[in-house]
Amino acid sequence: MPLVPMRQVLDEAAKGGYGVGAFNVNNLEQIQAIMEAARETKSPVIIQASRGARKYAHDRFLYHLMIAATEIYPEIPVVLHLDHGNSVETCKSAIEMGFTSVMMDGSLMPDGKTPSTFEYNVKVTREVVEMAHAKGVTVEGEIGCLGGIEDGHGAGLDGLSHLTDPDQAEEFVKLTGVDALAVAIGTSHGAYKFTKKPTGETLRMDRLIEIHKRIPNTHLVMHGSSSVPKELQDIVNQYGGKLKPTWGVPIEEIQLGIRNGVRKINVDTDNRLAITGAIRKVFMEHPEEFDPRAYLKPAREAMKKVVMERMIAFGQAGHAGDYEPIPLSVMAERYAAAAV
Ligand SMILES: [Zn+2]
Numbered sequence: 001m002p003l004v005p006m007r008q009v010l011d012e013a014a015k016g017g018y019g020v021g022a023f024n025v026n027n028l029e030q031i032q033a034i035m036e037a038a039r040e041t042k043s044p045v046i047i048q049a050s051r052g053a054r055k056y057a058h059d060r061f062l063y064h065l066m067i068a069a070t071e072i073y074p075e076i077p078v079v080l081h082l083d084h085g086n087s088v089e090t091c092k093s094a095i096e097m098g099f100t101s102v103m104m105d106g107s108l109m110p111d112g113k114t115p116s117t118f119e120y121n122v123k124v125t126r127e128v129v130e131m132a133h134a135k136g137v138t139v140e141g142e143i144g145c146l147g148g149i150e151d152g153h154g155a156g157l158d159g160l161s162h163l164t165d166p167d168q169a170e171e172f173v174k175l176t177g178v179d180a181l182a183v184a185i186g187t188s189h190g191a192y193k194f195t196k197k198p199t200g201e202t203l204r205m206d207r208l209i210e211i212h213k214r215i216p217n218t219h220l221v222m223h224g225s226s227s228v229p230k231e232l233q234d235i236v237n238q239y240g241g242k243l244k245p246t247w248g249v250p251i252e253e254i255q256l257g258i259r260n261g262v263r264k265i266n267v268d269t270d271n272r273l274a275i276t277g278a279i280r281k282v283f284m285e286h287p288e289e290f291d292p293r294a295y296l297k298p299a300r301e302a303m304k305k306v307v308m309e310r311m312i313a314f315g316q317a318g319h320a321g322d323y324e325p326i327p328l329s330v331m332a333e334r335y336a337a338a339a340v
Contacts, residue, residue, distance in 0.1 A: 001070050004325040006079040006101035006138035007179045009044050010219040010263040012323050018315030019258040022046035022081060022221075023307060024268040026053045028065055029300045033271070035069050036300075037307035038076045041317035046101075046264060048081040051090060051112075052152065059097045066098075077325045081140075083266070084153050086112045091128045091139075100328060101138035103182070104128040105153075107145050107162075112153040115145050118168060125176040133177070133339075136331030140264070141178040143169050146223050147188030150268070159186040159193070159224075163207055170214040180219040180264060183211055187224035187249055191269050194247040203249065205256055212261035219263040225249045226269035232306070235277030239284045243273075251313050258315060267310055271303045278302035 013020050023034050025047055038045045047069075049062050066080050081101040082094040087110045091102040106121035108114060125141045132139045147159030155162070164183040173181060185204040187193060194202055212220060228248030236243050254265055282295040289295065311317045 001074050001077065001325055002327060003066060003070060003080050003098065003100045004044075004077045005136055005328055005331040006046060006081055006140075006264075007331060008323070008326055009046065009077055009079050010138075010180060012044070012319070013263045013316065014219065016315070016319055016322065017258075018319065019254070019262055019265050020044060020046055020316045021307070021310045021314050022048045022083075022264050022266045023271060024048050024050060024053065024083060024266070025062070026056050029296050030271065030275075030303060031065050031069055033300045033303035034307050035073045035076065037304045037311060038320065039073055041308055041311045042320040043311040043316040043318070044077040044320050045311075045316075046079040046081050048083040048266070050083040050150075050153070051086065054094075059093075063098050076320050077323075079138075081138075084112070085128070086110050086153070088124055088127050088131070092131060095132060095135055095137050099137065101140065102128065102132055103140040103142070105142045105182070107142040108153075108155060113155055115155055115162060118172070122172060122175045125172075125178060129177045133335040134332060136328030136335065138179045140180040140182060140221055141172065141176055142182035142184075143172045144184030146182070146184050147186070148190045148193070148224065150189035154189055159184070159188045160202070160204075163204060164211060166207070166210045166214050169211050173215050173218050178218065180221050181215070182221040182223050183208060185222075187222065189224045191226075191228055191243065191273070192246045193224060193226075193228065193249065197247050198249065198253070203253055205253055208257055208262070209260045216261065218261075220257070220261045221264040221266065222249070222254065222257055222262050223266045225254055225265045226267050227251055227254075228269055228273070232270060232273040232277060236273055236280060239277065239280035241276065241280055255313065265310075265314055270306050270310070274302040274306045275299040
């Protein structure tokens with residue numbers, strides 16, 4: 001099965017009333033962990049690479065690892081998505097490299113730090129939509145600014161200062177034609193999202209529900225949506241780590257989102273914590289070990305377990321075989337027909 005356009009996976013998720021986790025990868029073990037979790041839970045899956053990941057691993061490695069995943073797991077629909085593209089050029093290179101979905105994050109300037117204007121955001125996103133849809137590739141946009149910084153990307157703001165405005169979201173979708181929209185509702189990238197369990201004031205699910213009412217046919221995306229469970233923090237700290245106490249987005253809030261138009265949920269931090277905890281445990285308990293497999297295997301297992309839990313919680317489990325994936329060329333024809 002070739003890599004699948006994200007639009008199809010999200011359309012199917014909307015039909016089925018579930019969400020799909022989008023998990024970040026940088027290396028072989030993370031891809032294996034996600035694919036094993038997908039097989040075991042029979043889940044369609046979105047695997048995403050940030051600019052940092054593309055730089056770390058190199059596009060060709062990532063692409064061929066993903067092709068290997070589709071060969072080894074032919075029963076699983078897999079999307080390869082670019083996370084936080086900072087410019088038209090970055091999105092273009094990802095499309096040329098074989099990504100089946102790209103995010104044009106025009107909420108920030110190309111430096112990935114400075115909040116942009118609405119006009120700038122519309123202009124670059126529109127450009128990416130035209131280029132991507134001609135090839136059947138899906139586009140995610142962002143309006144409003146998420147909190148935090150990850151991989152050098154982000155304005156470093158708190159999550160609440162640039163919330164998505166529902167009027168602007170509606171206008172943005174009309175002007176750009178994006179397939180999916182990332183909304184800022186108080187979440188942040190990284191491990192330190194909330195200083196205590198989020199309330200309706202710090203995590204604005206009311207805002208998300210309002211946005212969904214305005215653009216019911218646009219798939220909403222929740223970024224920075226790791227739950228940062230205490231158990232994962234504890235394992236890291238128990239084996240010599242130094243994480244400060246922190247709170248993520250509770251699973252039940254994500255599920256509320258899924259009932260209100262959220263189809264893609266970005267999770268990275270939870271997997272990072274699981275990997276780091278497992279590796280630290282081996283290092284502390286078996287200091288005589290020096291075969292990387294001795295700690296990468298438990299790390300991969302730990303990440304697989306977290307991904308499986310998320311797949312079940314988001315509702316994507318059991319849906320891998322629901323539909324026949326369509327190639328990018330067919331998707332391109334659909335976009336062309338819809339534009340007439
Ligand atoms: Zn993000």
